[in-house]
Amino acid sequence: MRIAIVTGASSGLGREYAKLLDKEGMDEIWLIARRENRLLELAGEIAAKTRIFPLDLISESTTRQIAEILKQEQPSVRFLIHAAGFGKIGSEEDITEVDIARMIDLNCRAAVLMTHLAIPYMGEKSHILQICSCSAFQPIPYLNVYAATKSFLLHYSRALAVELSPKGIAVSAVCPYWIKDTEFIPIAQNTKNSTYIKGFPFAGTQAAIAAKSFASAKKGKTVITPDAISTLHRFITSILPHQWLMAASKWFHGHGGK
Ligand SMILES: NC(=O)c1ccc[n+]([C@@H]2O[C@H](COP(=O)([O-])OP(=O)(O)OC[C@H]3O[C@@H](n4cnc5c(N)ncnc54)[C@H](OP(=O)(O)O)[C@@H]3O)[C@@H](O)[C@H]2O)c1
Secondary structure (H helix, E strand, O other): OOOEEEEOOOOHHHHHHHHHHOOOOEEEEEEEEEHHHHHHHHHHHHHOOOOEEEOOOHHHHHHHHHHHHHHHOOOOEEEEOOOOOOOOOOOHOOOOOOHHHHHHHHHHHHHHHHHHHHHHOOOOOOEEEEEOOHHHHHHOOOHHHHHHHHHHHHHHHHHHHHHHHHOOEEEEOOOOOEOOOOOOHHHHOOOOOOOOOOOOOOOOOOOHHHHHHHHHHHHOOEEEOOOOOHHHHHHHHHHHHHHHHHHHHHOOOOOOOO
């Protein structure tokens, strides 16, 4: 049985990737996120057979449950797309301990554990897509924990790509700039003070970012910058000192603060 697994499928990029996977001839698409109603709605829009997992990826029982199902069914996992993730904008004092812990647990721990569980069921022409962010390319003040989680995921993905290449498994780190039409920005702004990052100029759209990054991942590209700003950001961060760029990012976002 050829399957694709998508985390964060109830909204935004994950939802778009699930729709793109519908054209890939999978026997089943497994959809994971917490909101069951959203997953059911998406399943109704997909022609391929789907399986709904309304689960919190931060919970240890979720990974145990997925591990058990994989062991029982021994599927061939052709795609694993980890799109579940969230960020929080604010200074150190504006973000709660709960949000800090959950960001690290979802963006890093859950991404790595889901990947670790899926790899034994992957082989030639399988693809892993880790949805990172261009914030992975440098430290970002007022987005510090989130950017650091994405940096972790980018480094993990690049190293894993080298390790898995002899098995024919492609690993891609997708690193977009802001996307305006997902739930990400309102969730990120929901802190004590998110005015440090005021504007999101040149933000992309979920459909365009998902389509472009999915096409690049299928070609086996390891680091994917699916829009002009993230491509420029990657280049600039490779040539300029990060100290300058941290100051510039504060200026770019409108100086911020209360
Ligand atoms: N939008 C941007 O500006 C932007 C830019 C660069 C990178 N990214 C990255 O792109 C990825 C997708 O984000 P998006 O923009 O599509 O945002 P989104 O619309 O908020 O989607 C996030 C998804 O993650 C799921 N999720 C959140 N917490 C979860 C948990 N504990 N367990 C299981 N699922 C959980 C959500 O579903 P439930 O709430 O139903 O669980 C939702 O389906 C994220 O990793 C984000 O960091 C986004």
